[in-house]
Amino acid sequence: MLSALVSAAIVIIALTLFATSGTNLWWMLHAWRTPETYHETFYLPAMGKPCHSFSIIVPARHESEAVLSATVARLVSQTHPQVEIILAVGHDDPSTVQVVQKIAAGQPGLKISVDQSAVKNKPRQLNTALADCTGDIVGVFDAESLAAAELLAHVDEVFQTSNADVVQGAVQLVNFQSSWFSLRNCLEYYFWFRSRLHLHAQKQFIPLGGNTVFVRRTLLNEVNGWDGNCLAEDCDLGVRLSALGRKVSVAFDPRLVTREETPDTIYALVKQRTRWNLGFMQVLHKGDWRKLPTRRARNLARFTLTQPMTQAFSGLVLPVALLTVVAGKFPMVVTLTSFLPAVPTIAMLGFEAAALRAFGRDYDFRIRVRDYASLVFFMPAYQLILSWAAVRSAFRFFAGNFEWEKTAHAGAHLSTSATADDAA
Amino acid sequence: MSMTAVLPQPVLSALRTPAAAVDRQRRRWPDVAIIMGLVMITTIVLLVNLHGYPTVQDDEGTYLSQAEWVRAHGALSPYTYWYDHPPFGWIQLAALSWIPAFHGGSLTVSSGRAIMLLYADASAALLYLLARRLDIRRPFAVLAVLLFVCSPISVTFLRQVYLDNLAIPWLIAAFYFACTPRQHLWHYVLAGVFLAVTVLTKETTAILVPAVALAGWQSSYARTRDFASVGFWSGFVLICLVYPLMALLKNELFAGPIRVSLQAAMEFQFVKRSGSGSVFDPVASAHATALGWVQLDRWLLILGALSALFALTIRRLRPIGLVVVLLGITLLRKGYLPQMFIIVALPFLALCVGGVVDQAWSTTRRWGKPARLIGDGSLLAAFTVGIVALGAAWQPGLARAFTSSNNTEHVAAVAYLRTSAIPRDSRIVVDNTMWQDVYHAGFSSPWHTIWYYKVDLDSAAKKELPDGWRDLDYIILTPFMRQDISTLGLTTMGIAVEHSRVVARFGTGPAAVELRAVTK
Numbered sequence: 001m002l003s004a005l006v007s008a009a010i011v012i013i014a015l016t017l018f019a020t021s022g023t024n025l026w027w028m029l030h031a032w033r034t035p036e037t038y039h040e041t042f043y044l045p046a047m048g049k050p051c052h053s054f055s056i057i058v059p060a061r062h063e064s065e066a067v068l069s070a071t072v073a074r075l076v077s078q079t080h081p082q083v084e085i086i087l088a089v090g091h092d093d094p095s096t097v098q099v100v101q102k103i104a105a106g107q108p109g110l111k112i113s114v115d116q117s118a119v120k121n122k123p124r125q126l127n128t129a130l131a132d133c134t135g136d137i138v139g140v141f142d143a144e145s146l147a148a149a150e151l152l153a154h155v156d157e158v159f160q161t162s163n164a165d166v167v168q169g170a171v172q173l174v175n176f177q178s179s180w181f182s183l184r185n186c187l188e189y190y191f192w193f194r195s196r197l198h199l200h201a202q203k204q205f206i207p208l209g210g211n212t213v214f215v216r217r218t219l220l221n222e223v224n225g226w227d228g229n230c231l232a233e234d235c236d237l238g239v240r241l242s243a244l245g246r247k248v249s250v251a252f253d254p255r256l257v258t259r260e261e262t263p264d265t266i267y268a269l270v271k272q273r274t275r276w277n278l279g280f281m282q283v284l285h286k287g288d289w290r291k292l293p294t295r296r297a298r299n300l301a302r303f304t305l306t307q308p309m310t311q312a313f314s315g316l317v318l319p320v321a322l323l324t325v326v327a328g329k330f331p332m333v334v335t336l337t338s339f340l341p342a343v344p345t346i347a348m349l350g351f352e353a354a355a356l357r358a359f360g361r362d363y364d365f366r367i368r369v370r371d372y373a374s375l376v377f378f379m380p381a382y383q384l385i386l387s388w389a390a391v392r393s394a395f396r397f398f399a400g401n402f403e404w405e406k407t408a409h410a411g412a413h414l415s416t417s418a419t420a421d422d423a424a
Numbered sequence: 425m426s427m428t429a430v431l432p433q434p435v436l437s438a439l440r441t442p443a444a445a446v447d448r449q450r451r452r453w454p455d456v457a458i459i460m461g462l463v464m465i466t467t468i469v470l471l472v473n474l475h476g477y478p479t480v481q482d483d484e485g486t487y488l489s490q491a492e493w494v495r496a497h498g499a500l501s502p503y504t505y506w507y508d509h510p511p512f513g514w515i516q517l518a519a520l521s522w523i524p525a526f527h528g529g530s531l532t533v534s535s536g537r538a539i540m541l542l543y544a545d546a547s548a549a550l551l552y553l554l555a556r557r558l559d560i561r562r563p564f565a566v567l568a569v570l571l572f573v574c575s576p577i578s579v580t581f582l583r584q585v586y587l588d589n590l591a592i593p594w595l596i597a598a599f600y601f602a603c604t605p606r607q608h609l610w611h612y613v614l615a616g617v618f619l620a621v622t623v624l625t626k627e628t629t630a631i632l633v634p635a636v637a638l639a640g641w642q643s644s645y646a647r648t649r650d651f652a653s654v655g656f657w658s659g660f661v662l663i664c665l666v667y668p669l670m671a672l673l674k675n676e677l678f679a680g681p682i683r684v685s686l687q688a689a690m691e692f693q694f695v696k697r698s699g700s701g702s703v704f705d706p707v708a709s710a711h712a713t714a715l716g717w718v719q720l721d722r723w724l725l726i727l728g729a730l731s732a733l734f735a736l737t738i739r740r741l742r743p744i745g746l747v748v749v750l751l752g753i754t755l756l757r758k759g760y761l762p763q764m765f766i767i768v769a770l771p772f773l774a775l776c777v778g779g780v781v782d783q784a785w786s787t788t789r790r791w792g793k794p795a796r797l798i799g800d801g802s803l804l805a806a807f808t809v810g811i812v813a814l815g816a817a818w819q820p821g822l823a824r825a826f827t828s829s830n831n832t833e834h835v836a837a838v839a840y841l842r843t844s845a846i847p848r849d850s851r852i853v854v855d856n857t858m859w860q861d862v863y864h865a866g867f868s869s870p871w872h873t874i875w876y877y878k879v880d881l882d883s884a885a886k887k888e889l890p891d892g893w894r895d896l897d898y899i900i901l902t903p904f905m906r907q908d909i910s911t912l913g914l915t916t917m918g919i920a921v922e923h924s925r926v927v928a929r930f931g932t933g934p935a936a937v938e939l940r941a942v943t944k
Contacts, residue, residue: 032651033609326673331498335673336666347658354650 007334013321017314017341024307025344029351031195031252032358041198043154043251050156053082055135055217057113059125060089060143065099067144072103072110075141080152086111088129090120122210123226123233130217130225139214140234141258145171147212148256155214155251164249165219166241168197169212170257174363176371181269182262183374184382187352189260190359194252200304201250205289205297207280207304208238208248212258219246230286232279239283239301243291254362266385273389274396277308281397312390315383318345349376455556458566459549466548466573470541470583472826474527475534477583479830479935482904483764484585485856486875488536491517492860502870503882507676507689510667512624513587530835532860536585544582546593548573551771554596557603558740558775560782568778572771576821577720581767588767591626594618595636596771599743602639602656612640612652616659623660624667627693629768631750633660639743684883693760700761710761717766723817728773731780741779747772781807833931834858837900837939840928841865848872850897851889853879853920855905862900876905880914893920894944898927901938 031041056075060068068087075085085107087100091114104110113129130138137159141147151169158167170193176186193209200206213234223240226233241248263269283289289301318341325338353372360367490501491514500511520539527538548569555565572578582589598618604611615636623630637656644652671677671686679688701708717725728748735745751769755761781803788799838861846852848866853874863873870878871888879885879896889895893916901921909917924940931937 029609029651032648035607035645035648038645038648332670332673336670339669343658343662346662347654350654350658351651354654357650 003330006328007330010321010325010330010334011337013317014338014340017318017321018344020303020310021314021341021344021348023303024311025348025351027199028191028196030199032354037198041194041250041252043253043256044157044161048157048160050080050082050153052137052156052159053084053135054080054137054139054152054156054214055084055086055133056139056141057086057088057126057129057133058141058143059122059129060087060096060100061093061120061122061125063096063099063143065102068096068099069103071141071143071145071147072107074147074149076107076109077149078147078152079150080156082135083152084109084111084133084135086113086129086132088113088115088125090115090125092120117228121228123230124228126233127225127228130220133217136217137214138217138220139212140210142211142260145211145258145260147258151212151256151258154253154256158249158251159214159216162249163247165216165246166206166208166238166248167214168201168206168208168248168250169214170194170197170250170252171209171211171260172254172257172363173262174259174365175261176359176365178262178264180374180378181266181382181385183356183371184378185262185269187355187359187375190355190362193250193257194355194358194362197250198252200300201248203297203300204245204248204294205242205292205300205304206238206248206250207232207235207283208241210234211260215241227286230279231275231282235279236283236286236288240288242297242301243288243293245293270385270389270392273308273386274393277312277390277393278396280305280308281393308386309390309394312383312387314341316387318342349379454562455552458562459552462548462552462566462569462573463545465570466545467541469574469579469822469825470544473828474537474541474583475529475531476827476829476831477825478580480531480533480834480857481584482856482877482908484533484536485859487514487517487585487587488533489856489859489863489875490514491521494518495521503875503878504684504884506684506883507671507686508693509587510624510627512621512667513590513626516590516625517585530861531831531838531857532864533585533857534831537583540583540585540589543589543593544573547582547589547596547771550593550596550600551775554600554603555775555778557600557605558744558779560775560779561785564778564782564785567781568774571724571777572774574818574822575721575724575770575774576818576825577717577724577766578770579822579825580720581764581770584764586764586767587626588628588764591622591629592768592771594622594625595629595632595768598622598636599639602636602743603643605643607643607645607648607652609648609651609655612644613655613659615640616656616661617663620660620663623664626768628765631754632747632768635743635746635750638746642739642743682883697760699758702758703755703761710758713761713763713765714755716763720821721818723814724770724773724777727777728769731776732773734780734783735776738779738783741776741783744772744775744779748776830935833935833937834902836930837928837937838862838865840930840939841900846898851895852898852900853896853917854900855902857902857904858900876909876914876917877912879920880912880916892916893923893942896920896942899924899938899940899942901940903934903936 031038058068058071058075072085072087075083087104087110089096089100089112091097097112097114100112104112111132113125113132115125115128117124117128126140137155139152139155155167155169158164171189172193173182173186173189176183197206197209210233215237219241223237223244227236230236238248263272284302284305289298289305292298292301321338322342325335352375356367356372356375359365490511493499493502494511494515495518499505505511517536517539520542523542524532524535524538527535529535551572552565552569555568556562560568573582595618598615601611601615601618604615619633619636623633640652640656641649668677668686676683676685677687679685679691700710700713703710703714705711729752732745732748732752735741736749738745748769751765755765784803788796788803791799834857838858841862842865848868849872850867851872851874852862852867853876854862856875859873859875863870867873874896876899879889879893899920906921908914909921920942921940923944924942926938927941928939929936930939
């Protein structure tokens with residue numbers, strides 16, 4: 001009896017893991033599903049005349065002049081004629097204020113927005129800057145990102161042809177050879193912006209990114225801008241706009257992506273990942289996704305927002321489950337079933353290799369044999385890093401629980417147990 | 425990778441307008457009707473006299489008894505499973521074991537053939553669909569399927585409970601998905617999965633993997649091809665791995681001194697098993713086997729093989745031609761050549777003929793009027809002559825299939841045993857054509873109803889039959905068993921037969937079956 005129960009539990013766990021990792025894999029491969037989905041992910045050629053004006057916000061904090069002026073230079077030299085640039089800084093960060101004043105001095109089209117609020121974070125700086133925006137479209141660029149010169153012209157075209165309220169452009173980490181984990185980090189971005197986000201746009205639930213994202217200014221004002229208390233204000237904005245049924249377009253072209261760099265140490269990566277995980281959990285907890293119009297979109301939201309956690313934990317559960325099954329005596333069918341989740345996991349490696357090749361072609365990088373080898377070899381170690389970040393963010397989530405209940409968008413209508421369920 | 429790569433928007437939207445979808449639906453109707461007709465024809469040519477022809481074979485009983493063991497005992501075989509074949513073929517039989525009940529009959533094996541009807545029907549339907557995917561016009565697609573199911577060679581072999589028959593619908597399905605016109609990633613994954621099921625059903629089909637891979641390669645879209653390939657190969661390899669994984673978990677992957685193993689079985693099947701000689705060597709058993717096929721239907725073999733060579737030169741037909749060529753190479757390699765080797769070739773031989781005729785028709789379409797009339801006329805004439813000649817050539821074989829009663833001796837032996845007074849704790853040696861019938865007549869253990877092969881070759885025989893031939897009480901000696909005892913050198917069985925006398929004889933002449941008592 002007991003062994004039958006254990007067998008049943010193993011089968012259920014195996015099927016659940018198989019279903020989640022299989023679904024995740026399938027969604028990641030969206031762009032390469034058919035020739036039609038492949039082509040739908042691209043920008044259309046920009047043939048029309050620009051007819052929107054842009055306000056680009058560059059939030060900066062503790063940034064050096066070199067980094068910031070490079071970012072600004074790329075924005076100033078856009079081919080699009082109507083662009084204003086707002087450098088958003090905090091009043092408690094005098095060195096960066098000095099830097100932006102120096103940069104703005106040489107450039108007439110540049111504005112400076114100084115946030116005076118007591119607690120500083122990115123969404124608050126963005127909200128302060130939003131008040132100074134005058135363009136039809138508000139875009140956000142991270143301080144350390146390099147935009148392509150024709151980007152805004154193409155984004156304008158997308159706004160015109162697709163009648164979208166939001167356009168998300170692609171961001172790509174490019175320094176794939178600087179460390180063993182940077183390769184996988186770059187590939188994660190590649191899968192996300194090249195493929196997965198397009199599926200989200202199509203299914204009408206999209207966690208927006210915080211960089212190279214463009215929203216109609218009137219709409220941003222309608223929803224009161226960004227959530228000043230959210231760690232993932234970008235994702236949150238996407239969820240809220242999706243819930244309102246607003247149309248989001250995603251477009252990709254390797255020549256138009258905004259280039260960024262991976263975190264330079266493992267610890268920095270873990271910190272970044274912890275922030276994302278926490279942000280996703282916070283958005284899940286806030287519950288705006290419950291207002292999504294269809295059950296399908298709500299399920300996609302639930303799955304996507306919990307995914308960083310489920311994926312990290314299944315990475316831990318799978319080896320443990322397999323060891324248990326091999327060590328114990330179970331019927332052959334049960335044992336074989338327990339290996340089922342390994343199928344999408346191993347297939348994933350193959351698809352990552354294919355994506356690495358496509359990445360190399362898209363960006364004209366020479367991908368060496370050792371890059372493919374490192375992709376396979378370091379998979380478990382990278383998985384461990386993700387699990388570490390997941391455990392870390394789970395701890396923080398529960399430790400910070402009380403604090404959250406005080407905030408305006410904490411979703412106070414949710415019980416604590418629901419929180420635990422959602423987080424798990 | 426640039427914006428010039430973007431398909432013009434009107435093309436994309438035209439692909440998905442409802443009108444186009446409706447149109448496609450409408451165009452499907454004739455195909456549905458045709459498939460129903462083909463399935464009906466297949467069912468009729470195979471169902472008529474299914475009990476009587478062909479002679480029941482030992483292997484049929486082997487797979488059916490193993491299927492019974494899967495269903496009733498959750499084990500892979502009544503005897504020690506030694507990785508002779510992957511078990512997924514008879515696991516399918518086990519799942520479908522409710523079908524023979526509708527068919528009746530007094531021999532379990534000939535009733536079990538009813539399951540093969542389902543597979544043949546599926547093969548026929550899928551072959552038609554595959555032909556249509558290869559842009560073969562309807563009449564020629566129908567021609568291919570009719571050549572496949574109506575040839576006397578098919579009417580003989582498709583009836584029998586062979587793993588090859590279980591494998592072909594999966595194989596055709598793998599091709600069907602590998603030739604996806606939508607170039608959908610999921611279809612390539614499915615092609616890989618179906619191919620894995622094919623190989624796990626009958627391992628010898630593994631030589632055809634390159635042909636399916638070629639089909640997938642040709643059909644896939646250049647810019648998503650890497651992903652399609654990964655999908656196909658991970659579907660194939662990861663499902664195939666179930667088999668060695670199973671062996672590994674049972675600690676039977678690698679050979680050991682006292683245990684069965686996948687490794688040892690593979691070595692036997694692919695390295696050690698004695699070859700059947702050259703098909704061109706009149707004294708080799710391969711020659712006799714090939715002669716058997718030729719006597720059943722030389723025309724499908726000759727026309728199919730010639731068409732396959734043509735098919736290699738035509739892009740859309742190349743993977744199908746490659747199947748025939750790969751099988752041809754295997755045939756000439758002088759390895760072990762069982763009778764059922766030809767089964768997997770049959771649908772593809774027929775498809776090559778249909779495809780090449782279609783190609784010839786396409787060619788005459790491009791000619792100017794007078795040339796075209798001559799071309800069409802000669803095609804039509806050749807077609808008519810071909811059909812008439814084929815009908816005449818097939819007539820004796822089909823007549824035999826529909827009327828001959830090859831299994832009366834077996835039926836009589838089983839009927840005798842069911843009512844006989846032989847004590848039910850006797851040990852009785854049989855071949856697998858009767859194994860299940862004898863077992864269910866009351867000799868209810870695998871070591872009371874004993875498959876003759878196992879007396880000498882099962883690792884458990886020493887324990888079960890400590891006194892060797894003296895532990896045996898009766899033998900039902902069939903012509904097949906008599907022949908196998910000498911060719912396989914089954915010494916214990918040979919001695920047992922020598923020390924036995926005839927109790928009852930069923931039938932006369934070389935087909936006679938004898939019930940013999942062992943005299944100790």
